[in-house]
Amino acid sequence: MRRILMAMGSLFVGVACVPVSAQQVTGAHDVLQGHWTATQAVRDGQAAGDVVGHRITFEGDRFRIESGEGKPLHEGTFLDDRHAVPSSIDFTHAQGTLKGKTWRGIYAVEGDTLKVCDNAPDLARPRPAAFEACTRTGYVLITFRRAR
Template structure:
């Protein structure tokens, strides 16, 4: 029995190692860092939908990424949320988590997905209802608990 357990552990280790090697080769060693680097800087919310309805009060909010840290400021410049982020650009769709350490959501983690090009960033997360699952698509149907933010890169 002990011998079978060792074989199973070796086999599991080899499978995990092989999958990791394939993922690294397919994505490239700089892929994850490259995705995080592309998000760096400040983004301004130009359109927001919550539970399927426009959330005009959130338009103009500024999301800033500085390394693994994030900060959200109101359109008036007041810091309303801050914390750390983690991303998984290899997930389908790419995932992002916001771990809040400051503001009204301190202690909460928003789970979301994201997509971006050079000047537009879309984030859909469960900040409207922390009991909701991570969104699977950029959709905010009524009762979903999801919020969709469309950001444009802030001009210097």
């Protein structure tokens, strides 16, 4: 019995020490892929009607945000960690005034609904811990619907 327990203990230690690649933990999570349209938005405690209708597209590890009229607004790469609680996402911009800067946020997907809360209005703020964009938080909370 002692030998069996020692063998099992060695097995568990071996499993615990197997490295997990960054791609297994973070990366272009399949559930995000595709096109999404903003249906609701709150920025720093106020309704953000100017964001409603914007479209975000996730393709591989890239994101693109367009206005409701199709005008390009932002693009770059994203990195998500679906194992974080809540799931985290970083949007690193590849062009414009935000080039090289990163929005840090959290996200949740339920069916065809995506919620993203991030520090886009105030990059000095840390990643949000909850899906709230109350007054003076410096956060934006956007609800998207998957485009068909």
